[in-house]
Amino acid sequence: MMKLFRMLKPYRIPIIFILALIFLQTMAELYLPTLMADIVNLGIVKGDVPYIWKIGGFMLLIAIGGTTCSIIASYLSSRTAGGFAKQLRSRVFRHVENFSLQEFDKLGTASLITRTTNDITQVQNVLTMMLRMMIMAPMMCIGGIFMAVSQDAKLSTIFLVVLPVLAGAIALIGSKGFPLFKQIQKKLDRLNLVLREQLTGIRVVRSFNRGEHERVRFNGANTELRDASIKVNVLMATVMPVMMLVMNFSMIAILYFGGLRIDGDHMNIGSLIAFVQYAMQIMFSLIMVSMIFVMIPRASASAERINEVLDMQPDLSDPAQPRTMKLMQGTIEFDRVTFRYPGAENAALSDISFTARSGETTAIIGGTGSGKTTLLSLIPRFYDVTEGTVRVNGTDVRELKQEELRSKIGFVPQKAVLFTGTVADNIRQGKDDASMDEVIHAARTAQAENFISEMKEGYDSLIAQGGNNVSGGQKQRLSIARALVRRPEIYIFDDSFSALDFKTDAKLRAALKSETTEAAVLIVAQRVSTVMDADRILVMDEGKIVGSGTHKELLENNEVYREIVSSQLTEEEIA
Known part of the structure; x- marks a missing residue:
């Protein structure tokens, strides 16, 4: 103390x-x-x-x-x-x-x-x-x-x-x-954990009739805290x-x-x-x-x-003498990258190598747990590679200041996250000084303008905590608008179209093409329809890239990709 x-x-x-x-x-x-x-x-x-x-x-x-x-x-x-x-x-x-x-x-x-x-x-x-x-x-x-x-x-x-x-x-x-x-504070941690999980997951709890189970969990944690408090008091x-x-x-x-x-x-x-x-x-x-x-x-x-x-010192820190990023707009290079989560026996990613260039759309597809989201997390340095190198604009990301690196990236996470405030405030999370015209343009590109205009206060409408007063698809579109208003050199979409219907998905991808002509775009998706028009598709399986090429090339040459496509599209659609 x-x-x-x-x-x-x-x-x-x-x-x-x-x-x-x-x-x-x-x-x-x-x-x-x-x-x-x-x-x-x-x-x-x-x-x-x-x-x-x-x-x-x-x-x-x-x-x-x-x-x-x-x-x-x-x-x-x-x-x-x-x-x-x-x-x-x-x-x-x-x-x-x-x-x-x-x-x-x-x-x-x-x-x-x-x-x-x-x-x-x-x-x-x-x-x-x-x-x-x-x-x-x-x-x-x-x-x-x-x-x-x-x-x-x-x-x-x-x-x-x-x-x-x-x-x-x-x-x-x-x-x-x-x-x-000391025990009391740990018991309080446990109580907060149970309470937080129950409140944030209330929809799941109710939909599966797990209310009684959660009450038992909460009462157990509450009783432990009570008993410890009584003992010390x-x-x-x-x-x-x-x-x-x-x-x-x-x-x-x-x-x-x-x-x-x-x-x-x-x-x-x-x-x-x-x-x-x-x-x-x-x-x-x-x-x-x-x-x-x-x-x-x-x-x-x-x-x-x-x-x-x-x-506790962060595992990720800025270098003592950070380098200046080279003038290679929107280029991402993975060079024999291997990544292992702390304490894990097996590597989540193994020997990953590819290059995503400015003006190109690189899509990543694969089964659940194949390492797609982990791969994207290495670009903005949420984690550091175990082996190999990730370069942005020709510079190892570990040699750059984190703030400079992330200023070049427009990141849309797998789980859409919104903050309390207005619709405009949430879009401006991507760029504090964005004008209203820029905000509206980003929302229009993200196919969010229609539902925003129907809200009572429009762009001044309030978003509740966690975005609970908008749907999953609306959350995703606002998250995409937040990345677009930044006009970064690199766009990362981590399964960010999953809550959109096929029509909105198609409109959004068409609108993105004109907005990202000078940027590198990486898209992780589960839908074949989302990735089939990409300049290049990377197929991942068990932490490795098992295929790379266009939709047509992979259909002819890659068994894993053919299995994914056949599970989603009919023979007529494939043809």
Whole structure:
């Protein structure tokens, strides 16, 4: 956790003010019992009413001053902790943005969300307490002991027994609590995972009547979290009873032995009252420490999880000395490329070699699991090749800055993803400064203009979270428009026409031809009708290219392609 607190450097001045204010507040609270002792010993016992009013007024001023310091310190500590949490969340978010798909696969989306929200909130809460209690408690404890000794040194020997007992109890409970809090955060990850899967897949759950199964899964994860929380809360709940028990026995001992010292004329009544108040301050300072120790284990577990994210270095990074891309517009070259997913025994791609040039359409077709999407993922460097080289415009993609590389690519993923905002905002995801004319032109080319014009607000119509208020085909067309508005040198369509009817598919491909005359186009598709007009078709099977050529050439020479075609087209259509 101390590693994260290094980020508090920008807040040094507010922290110094907080320390000063808490010091003044503590001094005020420590001085009040001494003044009370003076009122009793010199005012009440002697019947000096003016002295009582004088010291009483002074006590009121000190109390007001201490309260003012407390209010300002609370405000500054909340501002500091809030600013720290904001800065930390931004840092985690920026770091996660640089992750490759391998890091996302390793940590999991649900866990990353928990770490960015709940875990940082835990650290923020404990920081708020530490800025006040962690500083105030030791000052109050040490100051209280010093002031108690000044009232009666012999009676203060009670603390030699009490303080080690309390410190031992706090340390024992804190050490037991840390691993339990770590478990709680993992259980929370699991609950978030189940909940996220259930909500995002609600259509599948309902269509297959799996509601009861999902309820059982959710209840299982929820019960595990509840049981872990109860276990740790029962442990932490023992702190307060132990503290109160020790404190009450201490009060009994102080009053008993203090009474004996008053009876023997070794102590005044006012001094005993002050001593009792100092004892209470010492005990309450230890209660504050115990409250911090209740929160610190959970915050430490959260801090460990946050540091795990921040310490994780992306497998993909920009080169120290990036090269400038050569002036070979829209050329992609795979040179003996082999790729293996981390931890996998078999390669997903083996010995892939081909070149896609500007002005050409290269289509990739093959059975499920043949490696088509994996192949496309290597071009924008979602993954790095295991062996071989992928070149864009003649330059190895590993020697280019990722931002420069991806600025040349218009990528349409297999699963269409839309964001909350207007239709125009979603299309402008491809180009922030696109004019309205460019947006409309891209939508028209993507065959999206008709359904957009039928929407109530047209291009200003709102898209719901995940695009749930538009159909699958409409999502795909908006995703295609998003790539088109960019006017990149390379277009990658990863099975992006699957939700379109044959008529719309044909119209869209015809419109794309005039838009992509100076760009390299790669299309992955399941439909033969989508790829048959391509300049070249690559046939993939089990991670290898087993055929390359035009539709006519492959029908004559490639058995795998003939099987795919015959499974989709009639003999008349093939002819």
